[in-house]
Amino acid sequence: MEVIVIGGGAAGLSGALTLARARRSVMVIDSGEPRNAPASGVHGFLSRDGMPPRDLVARGQEEVTRYGGSVMPGRVVSAERVDGLFEVTTEAGNRYRARRLLVATGLADELPAVPGLAERWGRDVLHCPYCHGWEIRDQPLGVLGTGPLSVHQALLFRQWTSRITLFPADRVEVTGDQREQLTARGIDVVAGAVAAVEVDKDRLTGIRLASGRVVEVMAVALSPRMRAGKVLLSLGLDPVEHPMGAGEHIEADATGRTAVPGVWVAGNVTDLTAQVVGAAAAGNVSAAAINADLVAEDTGIAVAALRRAQEGRGRVESQGL
Structure with missing residues (x-):
């Protein structure tokens, strides 16, 4: 195998x-x-707007196999260099080897320990205004304070709805300038710890504070802390803190090339803010770079073989044979 891709999302x-x-x-x-x-x-993906995520994946798998690629189910638990190749091991114990790796495992979202959040995640508990803003437009929205991006997130979602309440709790210190910005944009700030999200008939209806007060909202936005998968550690790639303070990512150049020769990354594992269309584009860029790298290696091997053949013919001619 020439290339193994770990992770079968858009990237x-x-x-x-x-x-x-x-x-x-x-x-x-x-x-x-x-x-x-x-x-x-999936939203914001030209010609694929509104397509269910699993349908997008199924179509992508069909296109890959149409051109001779293969898609194998499995969870990769480690990857390492063995005899000049990368050996990938799955949870089931299967091992595969390849000359290059493209790691597109995405990220894991760490949510605050607030009852009800995890169950509503991706439905009416959201993080990306460009992915979900249109769907919750003009609805009452609660923004949970989770870190340094929370005030920015509240101001960003203001583009889609004027009915926003920020709950900074004890995780976010709202400065005087920020409070002025929030007030100017009509965003309420409610102090106090958040105890749970209220749900009625499979619909989010409010945020309940530890004091017992319930603030009506129909959606919740937050900035989860994002972290990269452990499989990268076995390659010697340590996640580093992202400059935005939103979590960890793997550093790479513009093509996804990492500090480990032969390993590329694409999508959210390196770009925390990439939407689906951006992740897909990054996968394309990384693949082109991988192919160019293999072309260079193949050419080097071919040149070495040519020189050996020429040297062999030269020795034969010098001996008069």
Whole structure:
């Protein structure tokens, strides 16, 4: 195998499609748990707006296999260098080897320990205004304070609804300038610890404070802390804190090339803010870089073989044979 792609979301499948079309042998290994699975649809993806995430994945898998690539179910638990190749091991104990790796495992979202949040995540508990803002337009929205981006998030969502309440709790210190900005934009700030989200008939209806007060909202926005998967650690790639303070990511250049030779990353594992369309584009860019790297290696091998052949013919001629 020439390339193994770990992770079969938009970034991984886009990369695999590009590599398969470049006539590279490529395998995608995917656990079947896309980060955006709870969402009703993918948004902002030209010609695919509103498509359910799993439908997008299914179509991508069909396109990859159409060009000769393969998609294998499985959860990768480690990857390491063995005899000049990368050996990938799955949870089931299966092992596969390849010359290059594209890691597109995405991120895990760490939510505040507030009862009800996890169950509504991706439905009416949201994080991205560009992914979900249109769907909650003009509705009362609560923004939970989770860190340094919470005030910015409240101001950003103001583009979609004027009915916003920020709950900073003890996680966010609202400065004087920020409070002035919030007031100017008509955003309420409610102090006090958040105890739970209220749900009635499978519909979010409010935020309950520890004091017992319930503030009516129909959706909740927050900035989860995002972290990269452990499989990267086995490659010697340590996640680093993102400059935005939103979590961890893997550093890479513009093509996704990491500090480990032969390993590329694409999508949210390196770009915390990438939407689905951006992740797909990143997979395409990384795949092109991987193919170019393999072309350079293939050419070097071919030149070395040519020189050996020429040297062999030269020795034969010098001996008069």
